[in-house]
Amino acid sequence: MNAEPQRLTVASDQDVVRVRQLVRTVAVAVKLSLVDQTKLVTAASELARNTLVYGGGGTVEVDRVDNGRRAGIRIAFVDSGPGIADVNLALTDGYTTGGGLGLGLSGARRLVDEFDIDTEPGRGTSITVTKWCR
Amino acid sequence: MERVPVLKIGDMLLVSIQVDMEDQTALNLQEDLADKIVATGCRGVIIDISALDIVDSFVGRMLATIAGISKVLDAETVVVGMRPAVAITLVELGLSLPGIRTALNVELGMALLARARFEAEGGGDAGEDDETVAAAS
Amino acid sequence: MALGTDEIGRFAGFLKEHEAALVESWSHRVADGLRGRLSQTELNRQIEELFRALSEALDGGAGTVEDPNAAELRAVLSELSRSRARQGFTSTETAVSVFALKDALLAAMDARQADAGTLRDFIAFSALIDELGLFTFASYAAAREELIADQAEELLELATPVVKLWEGVVAVPLVGTLDSARAQVVMERLLDALVTTGSPYAIIDITGVPAVDTQVAQHLLKTVVAARLMGADCIISGIRPQIAQTIVALGIEFGDIATKASLADALRHVLRLSGVDTRRNGRKDG
DSSP states (O other), X not given: OOOOOEEEXXXXXXXXXXXXXXXXXXXHHTTOOHHHHHHHHHHHHHHHXXXXXXXXXEEEEEEEEEOSSOEEEEEEEEEOSSOOSOHHHHTSTTOOSSSSOSOHXXXXXXXXXXXXXXXXXXXXXXXXXXXXXX | OOOOOEEEETTEEEEEOOSOOOHHHHHHHHHHHHHHHHHHOOOEEEEEOXXXXXXXXXXXXXXXXXXXXXXXXXXXXXXXXXXXXXXXXXXXXXXXXXXXXXESSHHHHHHHHHHHHHHHTTTSSHHHHHHHHHHHO | OOOXXXXXXXXXXXXXXXXXXXXXXXXXXXXXXXXXXXXXXHHHHHHHHHHHHHHHHHHTTOOSTTSGGGHHHHHHHHHHHHHHHHTTOOHXXXXXXXXXXXXXXXXXXXXXXXXXXXXXXXXXXXHHHHHHHHHHHHHHHHHHHHHHHHHHHHHHHHHOOOEEEETTEEEEEEESOOOHHHHHHHHHHHHHHHXXXXXXXXXXXXXXXXXXXXXHHHHHHHHHHHHHHHTOEEEEEOOOHHHHHHHHHTTOOOTTOEEESSHHHHHHHHHHHXXXXXXXXXXXXO
């Protein structure tokens, strides 16, 4: 019953903008509240930029989900970059290797309901986030 | 590459961000503003973000950098029109934009700049001299 | 347990044959259970509608309540449960409206001097009626839950007014326990009000909040920080002595956020900040 997942390639700045726009469209379609839409799009923006900057580009897949009680959105960010050696450290506020504010990963985690990260040095990084309707 | 226009109004610069900016556009804006502050001698910068439906850490950093640059160039920056949902998200994200002055709308932002200038100049007459210099340059 | 095709046919036939008597005795029994809280006309209409829907479902070959041909029947049952739930009937009273059909059937069969076959049919029919009853029960519960959710939402709306106190000053008087969902609504309302009224000052009055724990304090702090990001100042007022003690005991840091004992103090503070003369004998001439 779910619509087909939509996939975007992230290879440039413009693609990050496209990810934001796609996530917003889907967030509106599943009727997330305005604040939740904003949180999700912001998280997607942070993570898509990570995919581009740290992962050397990759793909983003946006999917509508339903757990029987609530509808939601699941977004997967996949890259085949260098991976993250110490996930706990990377999830610490203020930790950065890219000269940013170090809030991308840890901040994005606070903006979504579910956050899964699968990474290994040399094997790339895959982050899946989910936001449910209230 | 899209550029965000920087308008001069009186002795202030007004930037109204109307598009979902690419990261490079944000960096360009940073440069354009620095150039414009020097070129015009303006002492106040208002950045209107009421059209932005998100502010992520990149744009947050851009705002902080602009505030820092203008400070060095002796100008005060005020960010105006942040939407409630954006503010709530920034708090959750952990971005508190320290060192950035904010106001609810352009009008209040202009009032804030005028007051800041008044205070910075000791609330006295010194301001007029400065303005004459700025206008002459 | 689904009814066989033969049983469905016999059930449908039986209903047709005894329609008038069954409807009458069914309505009668339901009316007894509801003790006059529903008008007889209304009740008759419901029972007739239900009877017709059941007959049609059986004619369509539906042996269970889940059968696609029983869609209309399910709709009628849901509607019945929903209206009963909204009118304040209990779940038992609602389900009995369906189960009463069994008694009516039994009475109609007794009159014909039941043999073993008829009794077997009765048991089979009963099984279907039980299913209908359970379905009613489920719909009733769902309807009640919807009702509760609606009311909770209305309560949220009711309980958080944002009032304009002065030019450029809005206030939210918080009353009652502040849970996460409510805190979120309050936060959004207040911030929206700041934008729409262009007010650079907001006062959150917590006189009516019975207790402040770390979570509530956290929400208040987030609201204040968000308001600041937008360019508005937030003051928290109405901090009762016990609450002040809890705040200190829990080690909650309000940092540089202005807190005042009463709403009046907070308003005076704000007016002073915005340059309004608040002395009692403030000279306005000159």
